[in-house]
Amino acid sequence: ELKVEQNPLFLSMQEGKNYTIYCNYSTTSDRLYWYRQDPGKSLESLFVLLSNGAVKQEGRLMASLDTKARLSTLHITAAVHDLSATYFCAVDKNSGYALNFGKGTSLLVTP
Amino acid sequence: NAGVTQTPKFRVLKTGQSMTLLCAQDMNHEYMYWYRQDPGMGLRLIHYSVGEGTTAKGEVPDGYNVSRLKKQNFLLGLESAAPSQTSVYFCASSFPLGQPNQPQHFGDGTRLSIL
DSSP states (O other), X not given: OOOEEEEOSEEEEETTOOEEEEEEESSOOSOEXXXXXXXXXXXXXXXXXXXXXXXXXXXXXXXXXXXXXXXXXXXEOSOOGGGOEEEEEEEEOXXXXXXXXXXXXXXXXEX | OOXXXXXXXXXXXXXXXXXXXXXXXXXXXXXXXXEEEOTXXXXXXXXXXXXXXXXXXXXXXXXXXXXOSSTTEEEEEESSXXXXXXXXXXXXXXXXXXXXXXXXXXXXXXXXXXX
């Protein structure tokens, strides 16, 4: 059974600071997805990582994938309040049809 | 662009009642999914479909049935609602996973309460 663990589950950080969210998974996979969810809203796709060493950046967010370590990171640079949301990573077992989601990291950026 | 549309957005049921949640997508996606989201649990896959006329069980299928009679629609049924099925239900659709820049696309969710 594929297990996906995120940490931390809750994160409060000050504006302007940097931080990293970690996503570990238990079985071999080279497909990992990051999503953002605002309270009461749908999930918005952030990044699709499909190979070892993949790195993608969008604004203040950068995601990377290390398939050998079974680890993905979501790095936040110079956080701003608008980044406050819950971030989910999801892993595809290379089956092509199903994702296993982590429990999510609730991020609060404060002044 | 409509994307993935779920109907209804909110519903309150009594224990034992039945209902059907509707999902429609206009992106010509082959794959469609139903998830439930509970506090602190992330998203859990209920059922999915890889094409018209096909369905398969996900992680938490008990108490639910699905049908995919048309490529653009995926229905989730609760035959006899139970309080444990109180949740937020998300429908998603996608092309086969593993393609560059092709994630699952999610609807806005259906908030379902079973009394």
